[in-house]
Amino acid sequence: MADLEIIAIHDIGEVRPGDDLAELIAAAEDAELRDGDCLVITQKVVSKAEGRLVDIDPDDPLSHKPLVEQESVRILRRRGELIISQTEHGFVCANAGIDLSNVERGQAALLPVDSDRSARGIRDRLRARHGVDVAIIISDTFGRPWRRGVTDVAIGCAGIQAVADLRGTTDALGRELLVTEVAVVDEIASAADLVMGKAKGVAVAIVRGLEPTWFGRGSVVDEIVRDPADDLFR
Amino acid sequence: MADLEIIAIHDIGEVRPGDDLAELIAAAEDAELRDGDCLVITQKVVSKAEGRLVDIDPDDPLSHKPLVEQESVRILRRRGELIISQTEHGFVCANAGIDLSNVERGQAALLPVDSDRSARGIRDRLRARHGVDVAIIISDTFGRPWRRGVTDVAIGCAGIQAVADLRGTTDALGRELLVTEVAVVDEIASAADLVMGKAKGVAVAIVRGLEPTWFGRGSVVDEIVRDPADDLFR
Numbered sequence: 197m198a199d200l201e202i203i204a205i206h207d208i209g210e211v212r213p214g215d216d217l218a219e220l221i222a223a224a225e226d227a228e229l230r231d232g233d234c235l236v237i238t239q240k241v242v243s244k245a246e247g248r249l250v251d252i253d254p255d256d257p258l259s260h261k262p263l264v265e266q267e268s269v270r271i272l273r274r275r276g277e278l279i280i281s282q283t284e285h286g287f288v289c290a291n292a293g294i295d296l297s298n299v300e301r302g303q304a305a306l307l308p309v310d311s312d313r314s315a316r317g318i319r320d321r322l323r324a325r326h327g328v329d330v331a332i333i334i335s336d337t338f339g340r341p342w343r344r345g346v347t348d349v350a351i352g353c354a355g356i357q358a359v360a361d362l363r364g365t366t367d368a369l370g371r372e373l374l375v376t377e378v379a380v381v382d383e384i385a386s387a388a389d390l391v392m393g394k395a396k397g398v399a400v401a402i403v404r405g406l407e408p409t410w411f412g413r414g415s416v417v418d419e420i421v422r423d424p425a426d427d428l429f430r
Numbered sequence: 431m432a433d434l435e436i437i438a439i440h441d442i443g444e445v446r447p448g449d450d451l452a453e454l455i456a457a458a459e460d461a462e463l464r465d466g467d468c469l470v471i472t473q474k475v476v477s478k479a480e481g482r483l484v485d486i487d488p489d490d491p492l493s494h495k496p497l498v499e500q501e502s503v504r505i506l507r508r509r510g511e512l513i514i515s516q517t518e519h520g521f522v523c524a525n526a527g528i529d530l531s532n533v534e535r536g537q538a539a540l541l542p543v544d545s546d547r548s549a550r551g552i553r554d555r556l557r558a559r560h561g562v563d564v565a566i567i568i569s570d571t572f573g574r575p576w577r578r579g580v581t582d583v584a585i586g587c588a589g590i591q592a593v594a595d596l597r598g599t600t601d602a603l604g605r606e607l608l609v610t611e612v613a614v615v616d617e618i619a620s621a622a623d624l625v626m627g628k629a630k631g632v633a634v635a636i637v638r639g640l641e642p643t644w645f646g647r648g649s650v651v652d653e654i655v656r657d658p659a660d661d662l663f664r
Contacts, residue, residue, distance in 0.1 A: 197437075198432065198435035198436060198437050198638075199436055199437055199438045199625040199635075200435070200436040200621075200624055200625050201432035201434070201435055201436075202432060202433055202434040202435075202436075202621075203431075203432050203433055204433045272662075273662040273663070275662060280662060287576075288575070288576040337612075340574060341522070341575060341656075341661060341662065341663035341664070342521075342522040342655075342656055342661060342663065342664065343583070343613060343616070343654050343655070343656060344593060344611065344613065344653065344654050344655070344656050345592070345593040345611045345612055345613025345614075345616065345653070345654060346610075346611065346612055346613065347612070347613050347616050347617050347620070348617065349577070358579070359578060359579040362627075376580075377578065377579045377580065378571075378579055378580055378581070378623070379577060379578065379579025379580065379581050380579075380624070382577065382579065382581050382620070383581050383582065383620035383621065383623055383624055384624065386581070386616070386617035386620040386621060387434075387436075387617065387620060387621030387624060389612070389617055390434055390614070390617055390618065390621060390637075390640065390641075391433040391434050391639075393596075393641070401433075403624075404432070405625075406624065407624075407627070419578065419579070420577050420578050420579060421576075421577070421578070422575075422576055422577060422578050427575060427576060428506075428507040428509060428514060428575065429507070429575035429576065429663055430575070430576065
């Protein structure tokens with residue numbers, strides 16, 4: 197018997213501005229939601245549902261670059277066409293999180309204005325209309341310094357702590373754990389990506405079997421975004 | 431039916447220098463290994479089995495700091511007692527990956543000398559003696575710039591590509607994917623940590639249901655470690 201199960205939701209269909217994601221997910225045949233599940237939803241469909249789409253010149257591969265500057269509060273590095281910047285939310289990522297994959301040609305998707313709020317909205321609607329108590333994580337794909345390859349991380353959450361603080365607990369040998377703030381929402385976003393892939397068009401997954409003590413009030417922006425004054429690499 | 435299952439292996443017992451991890455895992459009751467499984471093993475038990483333990487003064491909380499300098503090829507940042515450095519493997523992490531949790535009082539565990547080789551050894555022994563073809567990931571817990579909280583990442587692998595390269599494939603709308611090198615071994619390490627926790631003494635987990643095309647030759651050091659000349663934050 198598995199301790200953790202991850203289930204891809206295949207059939208929510210193409211998401212359009214104004215769509216109600218909670219209803220699309222609740223109506224999906226793969227999605228038999230249970231209390232205590234965590235739904236991971238990719239940023240792209242949240243941005244689409246919220247109408248965070250901007251027209252760009254489909255024939256100019258750089259036509260979204262002015263948007264990147266506009267969506268950034270600080271540029272950290274530039275190399276060629278690559279811009280690493282800090283967004284208004286405090287995220288540090290490439291191109292201010294703007295990308296062109298899985299959107300219609302001639303459009304670019306911006307990050308949700310407030311992904312924690314987006315997550316709370318979906319969670320509240322699923323609870324109110326379908327009577328199911330699930331946590332929500334909104335995920336996006338970020339690069340990292342020092343390590344090649346991208347991974348999925350959380351950009352918003354609701355109903356789950358972003359960081360599980362184990363300080364004060366002991367390890368298996370009874371010694372106090374010191375460095376023990378685990379970014380569980382980022383680990384969950386990465387786990388869900390393993391069944392989504394970038395090419396499969398799977399935008400939502402259920403993660404079932406998470407530690408019950410992690411559930412509760414949470415916010416990626418409040419808990420995960422590091423204060424720039426505290427950051428050794430900004 | 432879940433697309434991905436993660437199963438904690440609880441009963442490998444306390445690992446000591448010279449122990450054969452492959453045998454301890456194969457003997458565990460939770461571990462009914464199947465071809466195509468991926469085993470995630472935490473660095474701590476690999477270091478213990480390989481005897482990468484050093485005596486320190488149990489009454490001096492800083493007595494492992496000279497080891498940190500010795501295990502580092504380059505110091506990137508210092509703040510108070512915190513050292514962020516690059517190890518011989520090319521990993522950038524706190525305290526050169528040396529830590530004191532889950533080891534006996536008076537000892538510190540160093541990283542394995544070559545964790546890809548460690549992974550290959552365990553994989554080869556499981557195949558030769560138990561006839562099972564599994565991938566191996568050795569995981570460790572690293573912090574990151576810009577985001578609070580630690581996550582588990584891979585420091586070694588065998589039988590699985592560290593990075594799945596999707597360039598040249600198309601997204602769900604038929605557009606070519608551009609940024610598509612996914613660090614799948616890091617995502618798998620994070621996923622496994624969700625059933626291990628830092629406090630539970632679970633050092634091994636099975637991840638079942640991974641994309642079959644990811645299996646094959648792989649190396650964290652060759653594929654994940656970014657060339658410093660290529661790195662914007664070193």
